[in-house]
Amino acid sequence: MIQLLDVSKTFESKAGKVHALKHVNMTIEEGDVFGVIGFSGAGKSTLIRLVNGLEKPTNGRVFVKGQEMGELPKSHLRKMRKEIGMVFQQFNLLNAKTVYANVAMPLVLDKIPKQDIQKRVMRLLEYVGLEDKADAYPNELSGGQKQRVGIARALATNPSILLCDEATSALDPKTTLSILELLKKINHELNITILIITHEMNVIKNICNKVAVMEDGAVIEEGKVIDVFGNPQKEVTKDFVKTVIDDTLPEGMMKKLKRDRSNSSILRLKTIGDYGKNALLSEINKEFDITTHILFASVSELRENTLSIVIVEIEGTPIERERALAHIQSKGILYERMEL
Numbered sequence: 001m002i003q004l005l006d007v008s009k010t011f012e013s014k015a016g017k018v019h020a021l022k023h024v025n026m027t028i029e030e031g032d033v034f035g036v037i038g039f040s041g042a043g044k045s046t047l048i049r050l051v052n053g054l055e056k057p058t059n060g061r062v063f064v065k066g067q068e069m070g071e072l073p074k075s076h077l078r079k080m081r082k083e084i085g086m087v088f089q090q091f092n093l094l095n096a097k098t099v100y101a102n103v104a105m106p107l108v109l110d111k112i113p114k115q116d117i118q119k120r121v122m123r124l125l126e127y128v129g130l131e132d133k134a135d136a137y138p139n140e141l142s143g144g145q146k147q148r149v150g151i152a153r154a155l156a157t158n159p160s161i162l163l164c165d166e167a168t169s170a171l172d173p174k175t176t177l178s179i180l181e182l183l184k185k186i187n188h189e190l191n192i193t194i195l196i197i198t199h200e201m202n203v204i205k206n207i208c209n210k211v212a213v214m215e216d217g218a219v220i221e222e223g224k225v226i227d228v229f230g231n232p233q234k235e236v237t238k239d240f241v242k243t244v245i246d247d248t249l250p251e252g253m254m255k256k257l258k259r260d261r262s263n264s265s266i267l268r269l270k271t272i273g274d275y276g277k278n279a280l281l282s283e284i285n286k287e288f289d290i291t292t293h294i295l296f297a298s299v300s301e302l303r304e305n306t307l308s309i310v311i312v313e314i315e316g317t318p319i320e321r322e323r324a325l326a327h328i329q330s331k332g333i334l335y336e337r338m339e340l
């Protein structure tokens with residue numbers, strides 16, 4: 001659906017060259033909800049502007065539905081943009097126009113007959129839950145309602161791709177969740193591929209199936225959300241994951257463990273999906289001369305899977321503990337020894 005091949009973008013500024021994107025490769029398949037996360041300045045907005053053809057790459061190629069965006073003549077680019085709906089952080093609504101007129105705008109520009117516009121706009125407003133707000137003005141709406149109008153407008157031309165530029169960053173946590181639910185519904189029911197850029201890991205956790213982590217213009221880690229969350233490799237990714245998945249012991253408990261520990265190891269076990277940790281722990285308790293104590297457990301629901309984390313203390317002789325560890329390893333369960 002969207003492909004970036006070795007894409008770099010350099011801006012010339014008074015202070016010199018700014019390398020906003022460096023050798024970025026990315027493949028977004030039909031039906032994906034693909035999240036790009038990074039701190040401010042990582043290059044996320046530049047990436048989105050290349051996908052919708054507002055900027056051309058300095059090097060490399062950007063394809064959308066098989067068409068090379070940098071090379072399209074203006075008339076084709078306009079047609080292509082109808083395939084791509086945009087949702088913005090600050091909603092970008094026209095405050096002097098009603099909700100109805102805002103959603104109708106792309107269709108009016110496209111010279112669609114009035115009757116068809118009316119049918120489509122009313123259907124879209126119903127879809128986003130705002131059928132009773134057609135005559136309201138944007139400043140009479142809450143942030144969440146404004147974003148629903150923005151989404152309805154983005155859907156007006158029947159796009160196959162939705163680009164969301166920090167779509168929930170101006171909203172409170174509860175409203176954020178309701179907008180994410182709406183985006184999930186759009187992806188699922190209308191089979192629209194979504195590319196969402198954000199600095200909030202919560203957004204990735206809730207709706208994305210794939211994620212790319214950006215730092216300083218480059219993609220530093222990429223993959224299925226469950227894999228990246230389960231086993232983050234880079235420090236930046238680890239820091240992002242920590243913001244939504246707790247996998248640490250409280251300070252007081254750590255201190256106590258430091259004092260009391262003798263002949264024991266502390267392990268952090270991570271499992272994806274259904275493999276029961278209870279089964280694993282009872283297995284190792286039975287098979288080896290050890291005792292296990294669960295110190296911490298959490299289950300995180302991701303879009304397509306669950307990630308369970310258990311921190312466990314294993315007591316026993318070093319030999320028995322090593323045997324138990326080898327057994328855990330043989331089950332393909334991710335684990336780390338925790339140094340206190």
Ligand SMILES: Nc1ncnc2c1ncn2[C@@H]1O[C@H](COP(=O)(O)OP(=O)(O)OP(=O)(O)O)[C@@H](O)[C@H]1O
Nearest residue numbers: 011012013018020039040041042043044045046047
């Ligand atoms: N038109 C431009 N001219 C010069 N520099 C630019 C331009 N657009 C972006 N940049 C620079 O490119 C880098 C990446 O910016 P970009 O806006 O893509 O990052 P971002 O991850 O979206 O950050 P934010 O969330 O703050 O918007 C930054 O250093 C920025 O200052």
